[in-house]
Amino acid sequence: MATEFSQKFKADAKRVAGDLRHRELIQGALRKYEVVRDSCKEAFQDWQGAREGAAERKSDAIDHLDTYLEEFASKLEARGTKVHWAGTGPDARQIFLDILKEKGARSIIKSKAMTAEEIHLNEALEKAGYSVVESDLGEYIVQLRHETPYHIVFPAMHLTRGEISSLFAEKLGSAPTDNPEDLTMIARAVLREKYVTADVGITGANFAVAETGMVSITENEGNARLTAALPRTMITLLGIEKIVPKLGDLALFLPMLATAGAGQALTGYNSMYGGPRQPGECDGPEEFHVILLDNGRTALLADAEQRDTLRCIRCGACLNVCPIYRNVGGHAYGTTYSGPIGSVITPHLRGLQDWKHLSQASSLCGACSEACPVKIDLHHHLLQNRRNAMASKPVRWEKLAFRAFGWLAVRPRLLEALMPFGRFGQKWFHWIVKGGRLDPVRVWTETRELPAFAPSSFTQLWRAKKRAEAAR
Amino acid sequence: MNAEKQKILRRIREALGVHTVHTVHKVHPQGDIASWLPKVGPAFEAWAELFAKNSVQLKTSFHLVESEAAAARLLAETARAEGWQRLAAHGNGPARAIVTTLGLPSLWTDGGYDARELERCDAGITECDALVAQTGSVLVTSKSAGGRALSVLPPHHVVLARREQLVADLPAAFALLERKYRDAYPSFIGFITGPSRTGDIERILVLGAHGPKKLTIVCW
Numbered sequence: 001m002a003t004e005f006s007q008k009f010k011a012d013a014k015r016v017a018g019d020l021r022h023r024e025l026i027q028g029a030l031r032k033y034e035v036v037r038d039s040c041k042e043a044f045q046d047w048q049g050a051r052e053g054a055a056e057r058k059s060d061a062i063d064h065l066d067t068y069l070e071e072f073a074s075k076l077e078a079r080g081t082k083v084h085w086a087g088t089g090p091d092a093r094q095i096f097l098d099i100l101k102e103k104g105a106r107s108i109i110k111s112k113a114m115t116a117e118e119i120h121l122n123e124a125l126e127k128a129g130y131s132v133v134e135s136d137l138g139e140y141i142v143q144l145r146h147e148t149p150y151h152i153v154f155p156a157m158h159l160t161r162g163e164i165s166s167l168f169a170e171k172l173g174s175a176p177t178d179n180p181e182d183l184t185m186i187a188r189a190v191l192r193e194k195y196v197t198a199d200v201g202i203t204g205a206n207f208a209v210a211e212t213g214m215v216s217i218t219e220n221e222g223n224a225r226l227t228a229a230l231p232r233t234m235i236t237l238l239g240i241e242k243i244v245p246k247l248g249d250l251a252l253f254l255p256m257l258a259t260a261g262a263g264q265a266l267t268g269y270n271s272m273y274g275g276p277r278q279p280g281e282c283d284g285p286e287e288f289h290v291i292l293l294d295n296g297r298t299a300l301l302a303d304a305e306q307r308d309t310l311r312c313i314r315c316g317a318c319l320n321v322c323p324i325y326r327n328v329g330g331h332a333y334g335t336t337y338s339g340p341i342g343s344v345i346t347p348h349l350r351g352l353q354d355w356k357h358l359s360q361a362s363s364l365c366g367a368c369s370e371a372c373p374v375k376i377d378l379h380h381h382l383l384q385n386r387r388n389a390m391a392s393k394p395v396r397w398e399k400l401a402f403r404a405f406g407w408l409a410v411r412p413r414l415l416e417a418l419m420p421f422g423r424f425g426q427k428w429f430h431w432i433v434k435g436g437r438l439d440p441v442r443v444w445t446e447t448r449e450l451p452a453f454a455p456s457s458f459t460q461l462w463r464a465k466k467r468a469e470a471a472r
Numbered sequence: 473m474n475a476e477k478q479k480i481l482r483r484i485r486e487a488l489g490v491h492t493v494h495t496v497h498k499v500h501p502q503g504d505i506a507s508w509l510p511k512v513g514p515a516f517e518a519w520a521e522l523f524a525k526n527s528v529q530l531k532t533s534f535h536l537v538e539s540e541a542a543a544a545r546l547l548a549e550t551a552r553a554e555g556w557q558r559l560a561a562h563g564n565g566p567a568r569a570i571v572t573t574l575g576l577p578s579l580w581t582d583g584g585y586d587a588r589e590l591e592r593c594d595a596g597i598t599e600c601d602a603l604v605a606q607t608g609s610v611l612v613t614s615k616s617a618g619g620r621a622l623s624v625l626p627p628h629h630v631v632l633a634r635r636e637q638l639v640a641d642l643p644a645a646f647a648l649l650e651r652k653y654r655d656a657y658p659s660f661i662g663f664i665t666g667p668s669r670t671g672d673i674e675r676i677l678v679l680g681a682h683g684p685k686k687l688t689i690v691c692w
Binding site: 025029032033043044045046047049050052053056063064065066069070073079084085086087091135136137138141154155156157159160161164180181183184185187188191192195196212214220221222223225226228229230240247248250251252254255262265266267268269270271272273274275276277278281282283284288292294298299301302 | 506
């Protein structure tokens, strides 16, 4: 039976795939991305070597995750950071609420964090009476629209400047403009004030350096840097898989993240934070909290076949190249992480039977695996999810259908005898029900043509060929 | 808190006990990081040329000048051209020397400062740890650049660097960090690559999203 999630996915995917305006916007943006990404990749002396090096470093981190996490935490604690461990989303939200209560926080400024989306942090904080402002421009726009991010790197990619202008006019009272620079300056002015007055700053992180106990944050706008500089308390939420072993490893990961993620040689700001304000320093938060989030990641770790998905650095490259993502868009997935990586890991994080349909939404073309800078075998994992879903809860009619086909396929004479019926039926009767409710292959024929039966079977062709040769 | 830590670590150890079946992913790449990243020439001339080229692309304004005095003259011109009223800077090195010659009211971040005051300054003038030719980046730390906010809050960030601070590539920059700070890393380390930017509206580049709209680097 199709679940509510899969039915919603099908309905949303169908609607978006037919939306020409959406298509033009997304495909246009991603074509631009492809051009700059390719030129950055070409600048590498050895992109494939770099991918292998990155995969090896992340594999090492994941294969010794316990050791590295302890090293990371103890290095941070040694310099005055409070490290918290959260097993689940609710655990992490409670840790946030406890810190905010203790600090008597009033206004909170937040930079982009997919982990915060994952645990629905903003809703929880707002419910508890706190006001949270997203400071990344794209995130700020989707927050004003009460939407989730459309893409893990480009949250507002699905909106035109006109839509953003009317959103700002409505919510911020600004004058309408179709100039992206003016729109950016409107947001800048509003958010500047928030930085100076916020008492707590919340950030995500892209990497966690075990060797030196630092979180590394990558961004272009400078909003995360301001979030980490001005408020008195800084809280960083990150998944336990963010570990890299050594500080020097960032020399590889930072340019690869930039190249794969946005087609930049290096992202505008790459910042590493190893503690709260240290003695002798003039600014920075008095308190620095780091929250390490499991939330299903150890379950992925226990899946020996798909453990490599924990290497993911959330660059979004697999989304950008995925023919499914490019047609159905980020919101149709209904998940925090969309695109191929989302289709692979969501069943592990939220339940296989509810989310197995995402693994079917793939042409298995392998573009994702090829784009992945840490060489995650994404399209094979989609196949494995399909297999696992079937093994854990077989679909009766599918099993029956395959058994019937199997029975028929090993009886060539019978198969051949039935073939003319198929040809005849397709030609003379199928059109009556085609694409309608009575059509047995409606899922396919609703939007596509069924391939026509071949006029003669292979066996018949072979026999004819042999006869012709014998006659010569 | 500790109980939760132990629970998560136990789950990780149990999971790692399950032997991974992936052998295809056991890759052992040849070479080191520097041999994979974009190529950089052998010495200062090549690095300076590459840094200048990257700066053009990033819309960083990069000036290689003869001396500290020439750097001071350049900043005096910029101050006039842009109508600077108030500056912010730090330290007791070249930043203080140069900013003092400009004779403008200045905020010094060293002993702490008011964020609103800093926000009102026209430019933040900082020193740095290194310039990275490969990417056109400036390497700063809370120690070398007057804290965390001075290099990001004012609308114009001016970086002062000496020639010997220009390094070839990212691995060299990280090696320098380790040599310099291994025993006590500053709480903030940052690679700044161009002025603040965003492409969040229709993927069209806009400078000055939240941080500085302008980045000027003066090297002598």
